[in-house]
Amino acid sequence: MPASREPVAVIGTGYVGLVTAAGFAELGSEVWCVDIDEAKVAALERGEIPIFEPGLSELVDKNRSRLHFSTELAPALDHAGLLFVAVGTPPTYSGDADLSAVHAVVDAMPASDRHALVMKSTVPVGTGAAIQRAFGEQDKAGFRYVSCPEFLREGTAVQDFLHPDRVVVGDEGDWAGDAVVELYAPLQAPLVRTDIRSAEMVKLASNAFLATKISFVNEIANVCEETGADVTEVARGMGLDPRIGPRFLGPGLGYSGSCLPKDVSGLKQLAGNTGYHFQLLTAVIEVNELQKRRVIGKLERHLGGSLVGKTVALLGLSFKPDTDDMREAASLVLAARLQAEGAAVRAYDPVAEEEARSLMPTAVFAASAIDAIHGADAVVLVTEWSEFRDLDWEAVASAMKGNLVIDGRNALDPRAVRDAGLQYEGVGRR
Numbered sequence: 001m002p003a004s005r006e007p008v009a010v011i012g013t014g015y016v017g018l019v020t021a022a023g024f025a026e027l028g029s030e031v032w033c034v035d036i037d038e039a040k041v042a043a044l045e046r047g048e049i050p051i052f053e054p055g056l057s058e059l060v061d062k063n064r065s066r067l068h069f070s071t072e073l074a075p076a077l078d079h080a081g082l083l084f085v086a087v088g089t090p091p092t093y094s095g096d097a098d099l100s101a102v103h104a105v106v107d108a109m110p111a112s113d114r115h116a117l118v119m120k121s122t123v124p125v126g127t128g129a130a131i132q133r134a135f136g137e138q139d140k141a142g143f144r145y146v147s148c149p150e151f152l153r154e155g156t157a158v159q160d161f162l163h164p165d166r167v168v169v170g171d172e173g174d175w176a177g178d179a180v181v182e183l184y185a186p187l188q189a190p191l192v193r194t195d196i197r198s199a200e201m202v203k204l205a206s207n208a209f210l211a212t213k214i215s216f217v218n219e220i221a222n223v224c225e226e227t228g229a230d231v232t233e234v235a236r237g238m239g240l241d242p243r244i245g246p247r248f249l250g251p252g253l254g255y256s257g258s259c260l261p262k263d264v265s266g267l268k269q270l271a272g273n274t275g276y277h278f279q280l281l282t283a284v285i286e287v288n289e290l291q292k293r294r295v296i297g298k299l300e301r302h303l304g305g306s307l308v309g310k311t312v313a314l315l316g317l318s319f320k321p322d323t324d325d326m327r328e329a330a331s332l333v334l335a336a337r338l339q340a341e342g343a344a345v346r347a348y349d350p351v352a353e354e355e356a357r358s359l360m361p362t363a364v365f366a367a368s369a370i371d372a373i374h375g376a377d378a379v380v381l382v383t384e385w386s387e388f389r390d391l392d393w394e395a396v397a398s399a400m401k402g403n404l405v406i407d408g409r410n411a412l413d414p415r416a417v418r419d420a421g422l423q424y425e426g427v428g429r430r
């Protein structure tokens with residue numbers, strides 16, 4: 001890699017910021033990272049990675065000499081012209097994006113004509129224009145602005161940074177946009193260089209489309225359950241059509257995590273704020289909510305109508321495998337609903353237990369899958385960590401009190417489960 005690449009700053013060192021920082025360091029840049037979380041910065045300075053993300057720890061270690069961490073903005077402003085913003089934009093109670101962290105960053109910028117904010121955080125369309133207006137009102141009109149939405153996925157974030165499907169750069173055709181394009185050039189990804197509003201919309205529309213695909217296939221799976229078709233076969237047949245494609249056609253417990261739910265609501269609200277009623281997204285969101293709750297109906301049907309006094313083991317708690325992120329995880333809804341119906345919840349996750357404990361205070365946490373299953377009337381596979389595919393189903397059958405296995409992700413081999421004398425039910429599978 002070239003030794004002297006443009007130095008950059010990254011503001012917000014969470015899932016996106018830390019991966020982006022390590023990725024740019026890998027490409028040869030000095031990276032000046034800023035976060036307001038003192039404990040996080042102290043941990044990063046000690047070489048500890050505060051999140052579970054495959055390959056990230058190695059990438060940070062390898063590029064340690066080029067990565068600088070601080071709670072202060074000044075060193076970042078001194079050393080870098082491009083300031084990548086990766087602060088959180090969680091949903092507010094109304095479903096709009098909470099931009100308070102973004103505004104805090106904007107307000108902290110000095111007047112300058114050699115700096116640019118490069119927005120990695122997912123923001124509503126029009127945010128860039130509002131920030132440029134704010135810069136003007138604050139006598140910082142020389143500060144440049146670039147939209148560069150992020151598409152990495154937790155669990156494969158390092159690979160996604162190094163091998164992106166596309167790089168989207170929304171700017172006004174100035175030095176800052178050119179510099180961002182230059183930074184990403186070694187990755188040789190298709191480039192979409194466009195205006196700021198369109199770049200902002202690419203991110204929201206992409207996530208809304210993915211969510212729509214998931215809700216669609218979940219509805220197909222539910223109709224398969226009623227009609228005797230097998231959704232795995234149906235999805236295979238559909239996915240071979242190149243206009244449809246095979247990815248994101250796996251039914252399950254719906255989409256979850258820190259991005260899809262908030263971005264779908266954010267786009268729906270954004271449209272609503274302009275007076276446009278985005279009807280399709282209303283249905284996508286409703287289908288997604290009901291999908292998690294269908295598991296409760298399946299449990300009731302198999303366990304004699306009531307869950308009072310039953311014990312249910314949840315396998316996998318993080319919102320997807322290979323991450324410890326619990327934001328909007330299906331396990332949270334399931335645990336709450338099960339407890340409301342009178343069931344006891346036993347739970348296990350290979351990495352998310354610490355985070356889950358504070359969010360599921362009445363669940364009993366187990367140290368292994370087989371420990372969680374012990375004495376359970378039913379097992380629900382919530383997150384398809386690979387270790388669950390290889391479970392010894394004979395051992396599961398002897399550890400359980402009951403014999404019901406609900407596969408919320410269609411990740412298990414039904415025959416292996418049934419051969420152990422267990423009852424298997426997936427999503428839309430015959």
Ligand SMILES: NC(=O)c1ccc[n+]([C@@H]2O[C@H](COP(=O)([O-])OP(=O)(O)OC[C@H]3O[C@@H](n4cnc5c(N)ncnc54)[C@H](O)[C@@H]3O)[C@@H](O)[C@H]2O)c1
Binds near residue numbers: 015034105151152153
């Ligand atoms: N997580 C993903 O998979 C993903 C993927 C694509 C896009 N995004 C978007 O990227 C953004 C960041 O997401 P994330 O998951 O990395 O969030 P995160 O919560 O993991 O990290 C945000 C970080 O920003 C820090 N922060 C908050 N205010 C700050 C400030 N004023 N100055 C400096 N640091 C500040 C926080 O302390 C935290 O460390 C969001 O807009 C999200 O929608 C996330």
